[in-house]
Amino acid sequence: MLETERLLLRQWKDSDKLPFMDMSMDPEVMTYLPTLLTEEESLKLIQIASEIIDRNKWGIWAVELKDTNEFIGFIGLHNQPVLFDFSPCIEIAWRLAKKHWGKGYATEGAKATLEYAFKKLKLSKVVSFTATVNKPSESVMKKIGMTKVKEFVHPEFSGDPNLEKHVLYEILNPYFR
Numbered sequence: 001m002l003e004t005e006r007l008l009l010r011q012w013k014d015s016d017k018l019p020f021m022d023m024s025m026d027p028e029v030m031t032y033l034p035t036l037l038t039e040e041e042s043l044k045l046i047q048i049a050s051e052i053i054d055r056n057k058w059g060i061w062a063v064e065l066k067d068t069n070e071f072i073g074f075i076g077l078h079n080q081p082v083l084f085d086f087s088p089c090i091e092i093a094w095r096l097a098k099k100h101w102g103k104g105y106a107t108e109g110a111k112a113t114l115e116y117a118f119k120k121l122k123l124s125k126v127v128s129f130t131a132t133v134n135k136p137s138e139s140v141m142k143k144i145g146m147t148k149v150k151e152f153v154h155p156e157f158s159g160d161p162n163l164e165k166h167v168l169y170e171i172l173n174p175y176f177r
């Protein structure tokens, strides 16, 4: 579990299922993702994320507000072994329910995740990518100190004129210098 001033990043709980299904069916949250998720797809995603955290002790964590214990979305690290020409790589990713945008939670949780990636996991590099039109996500990348590497066509969005063009950002482990 990671703790910040306002957040807990932790293993998923049964009580996260309903709010995660809700946010995965919110067209605004999912604007830059391929499709809305069905209830089954959301539950599958939670199951896979939980299993990876059990196995590795890290992954895509559920995010909870410390003040209220409310589930607000996910932030974490995801292994991308083969999909891209820059694979293998470890990606940092985030997705929050809309009512929790604009409060700095994504940036706060992502900074703690990078600290974990660099200090505990001793990764040499973390990457992040999103559709070029997803300015809120690119903004989080910049705020956590990542720099733009290139634009590329995401193979899973290929043929979607709005979403196929992605930006790739990276940050190197500052403790290795």
Ligand SMILES: CC(C)(COP(=O)(O)OP(=O)(O)OC[C@H]1O[C@@H](n2cnc3c(N)ncnc32)[C@H](O)[C@@H]1OP(=O)(O)O)[C@@H](O)C(=O)NCCC(=O)NCCS
Pocket: 028, 029, 030, 032, 094, 095, 096, 097, 100, 101, 102, 103, 104, 105, 106, 107, 108, 129, 130, 131, 134, 136, 137, 139, 140, 143
């Ligand atoms: C991407 C996403 C997580 C960004 O969320 P966000 O709330 O905009 O990002 P942050 O948590 O960094 O919040 C930033 C804003 O909170 C505001 N804010 C309010 N209180 C704050 C605080 N205490 N600290 C920092 N920022 C604060 C700031 O004004 C800041 O906006 P600015 O950077 O333009 O000045 C969100 O848009 C999202 O979930 N989108 C849908 C899913 C998605 O697209 N994920 C990425 C797919 S690749």
